[in-house]
Amino acid sequence: MTNPTTTSAAASVPTSHGSRYLQQLCKHWAHNLKVEFTADHGTVTFPKDARGADFPGDAVATFDAAADALTVRIDASSPEQLEALKGAVARHLDRFAFREAPLAFDWR
Template sequence: MTKAIARVPTRNGSRYLQQLCKHWAHNLAVEFTPEHGTITFPRDARGATWASDALVTMDARDETLDVTIDASSPEHLDAMKGVVARHLDRFAFREAPLTFDWA
């Protein structure tokens, strides 16, 4: 597995975490509280080109939304970074674009 972590500066991390989890709960395996969320992207997710599951984990802090992505390959990881960033920016339209410093 390949991993990337971003600390996204925002005071609205809990709101965005919950909105994104609710949005993806219609099609994906999602678990969340106001402070923590996990989303599993199966290998057969709509439009997926990867060979195994990916896991997105989010933790809302006072000043950041911490996002971790575990993916099966560097290519899969890059694709997931874009998916997560685009979706969070939609919910954070007043603050968008959010800053994602992936490490």
């Protein structure tokens, strides 16, 4: 990361398809972002200047799949970047989980 993160949020999203969604998300974002993943854990790095943004540093989204939930954690360099990524992650997950959408995100 370019700068240390300053703000974060996490949500546990109830679903029995967490591993499938994690892998779909990671494969989707691997086309233009730095991504590492297994069936149960994934990380996606969002550059500070992605899509014309100008945030203080990069952000990282971490995904962990369990039998009954997908846990999502976002570590961002600013509150604005955090809010933008919370929306982007939720929109993308809902797209892949269209049979279950909208998924319940209880961000903390």
